[in-house]
Amino acid sequence: MTANPTASPPDPPRGHLYVIAAPSGTGKTSLVKALMAKTPSLAFSVSHTTRPRRVNEVEGRDYHFTDKDAFRRMIAAGAFLEHAEVFDNLYGTGRAGVEDALARGQDLLLEIDWQGARQVRERLPEAIDVFILPPSRAVLETRLRGRGTDSEAVIARRLRDSVTELSHWREFRYAIVNDSFDQALADLARIVQGDGSAFRTDRPELGPFAAQLLA
Numbered sequence: 314m315t316a317n318p319t320a321s322p323p324d325p326p327r328g329h330l331y332v333i334a335a336p337s338g339t340g341k342t343s344l345v346k347a348l349m350a351k352t353p354s355l356a357f358s359v360s361h362t363t364r365p366r367r368v369n370e371v372e373g374r375d376y377h378f379t380d381k382d383a384f385r386r387m388i389a390a391g392a393f394l395e396h397a398e399v400f401d402n403l404y405g406t407g408r409a410g411v412e413d414a415l416a417r418g419q420d421l422l423l424e425i426d427w428q429g430a431r432q433v434r435e436r437l438p439e440a441i442d443v444f445i446l447p448p449s450r451a452v453l454e455t456r457l458r459g460r461g462t463d464s465e466a467v468i469a470r471r472l473r474d475s476v477t478e479l480s481h482w483r484e485f486r487y488a489i490v491n492d493s494f495d496q497a498l499a500d501l502a503r504i505v506q507g508d509g510s511a512f513r514t515d516r517p518e519l520g521p522f523a524a525q526l527l528a
Contacts, residue, residue, distance in 0.1 A: 325418030335445035336475035338457035364402035395432035448492035
């Protein structure tokens with residue numbers, strides 16, 4: 314039997330959406346950038362935000378920068394897979410762009426907060442979500458201060474909010490601890506490669522550790 318020359322090629326396997334969340338100062342952005350550099354098959358899902366653009370940030374590469382009125386119109390139109398208000402700014406992930414990429418077989422990485430991760434989980438249950446934990450609250454504060462980009466008031470607020478953010482770690486499928494950057498990167502890469510069983514949030518030793526962070 315000969316092949317039908319007019320037959321359409323089979324659809325590619327659906328891509329995976331990896332959702333990465335963590336409190337500010339945990340090293341999430343650095344880990345995400347390093348993971349992207351070593352995993353060419355991953356593409357970054359660019360979010361929309363109403364916060365001001367920082368030096369060296371590029372429209373369409375780091376974020377889609379928009380004003381609050383336009384953002385709220387997009388919410389009303391159902392244009393977001395998830396959206397949240399964080400530190401008085403709005404953030405959201407465009408639904409159409411994510412769905413189109415996954416349908417083409419593209420693996421996507423989405424860096425958001427726990428509120429956004431919860432919405433993605435509800436609307437796209439197959440998403441693979443990972444929470445990054447700091448080794449201690451003291452280290453978290455040191456990292457926030459070491460960035461040198463925030464005022465004392467902002468640092469204090471981020472530290473207060475980190476307790477709320479950390480309390481949601483159990484909602485995620487996987488969790489890793491960013492104590493050693495290289496080890497955390499290797500752990501994150503294993504999850505993306507489909508070998509994440511050692512990093513499930515239901516592993517026995519993680520509960521006591523997280524309780525210490527929240528104490």
